[in-house]
Amino acid sequence: MAEQHEPEPFYENADACPHPEPNNETDPDGWDSWCDQHPACDDGHLCLGKPVGPGCSACSTEAGEMVPWSQCRTRDHARPKDGVVPNPGIDHQPVTVWVGSLDCLERECDEYVDEDGEDIATVDRCSHIREEQACSCQRQDSGEYSTNPCPALIPSA
Ligand SMILES: [Zn+2]
Ligand SMILES: [Zn+2]
Numbered sequence: 001m002a003e004q005h006e007p008e009p010f011y012e013n014a015d016a017c018p019h020p021e022p023n024n025e026t027d028p029d030g031w032d033s034w035c036d037q038h039p040a041c042d043d044g045h046l047c048l049g050k051p052v053g054p055g056c057s058a059c060s061t062e063a064g065e066m067v068p069w070s071q072c073r074t075r076d077h078a079r080p081k082d083g084v085v086p087n088p089g090i091d092h093q094p095v096t097v098w099v100g101s102l103d104c105l106e107r108e109c110d111e112y113v114d115e116d117g118e119d120i121a122t123v124d125r126c127s128h129i130r131e132e133q134a135c136s137c138q139r140q141d142s143g144e145y146s147t148n149p150c151p152a153l154i155p156s157a
């Protein structure tokens with residue numbers, strides 16, 4: 001089964017964590033609770049007390065190291081259309097976003113270059129990018145927009 005491009009919580013390696021590993025022989029209870037917080041991973045243990053944010057499970061497996069979810073090149077990313085900045089004073093403001101892969105959003109797909117490999121300045125966005133409406137409440141810290149449903153658009157019961 002192919003791995004899904006999905007956000008997955010990642011944690012720091014316990015090498016660098018502030019929780020010293022108790023001695024299994026002299027402090028078996030302490031060791032047990034340490035193990036609960038520090039599950040084994042490929043190279044040692046993880047520290048559940050030190051989350052490093054979501055990574056993409058499929059990309060990270062492929063790269064052999066954590067690829068942040070914001071850097072997954074395969075999934076669609078939603079970024080505000082050029083010049084669109086929601087007014088911070090207004091809740092649930094419609095925002096026009098461009099949705100596409102990172103290659104397309106970062107002008108790295110084939111449609112932005114001509115046969116000589118030159119960037120075509122007149123191509124504003126490639127045909128793979130679709131324009132959608134998002135809500136200002138879906139804005140993430142990264143500046144991208146999530147697909148989380150907007151609470152203002154859910155009909156109240
Ligand atoms: Zn720890
Ligand atoms: Zn990915």
Ligand SMILES: [Zn+2]
Pocket residue numbers: 091092093135136137138150151152153
């Ligand atoms: Zn909203």
Ligand SMILES: [Zn+2]
Pocket residue numbers: 103104109110111126127128129
């Ligand atoms: Zn494209």
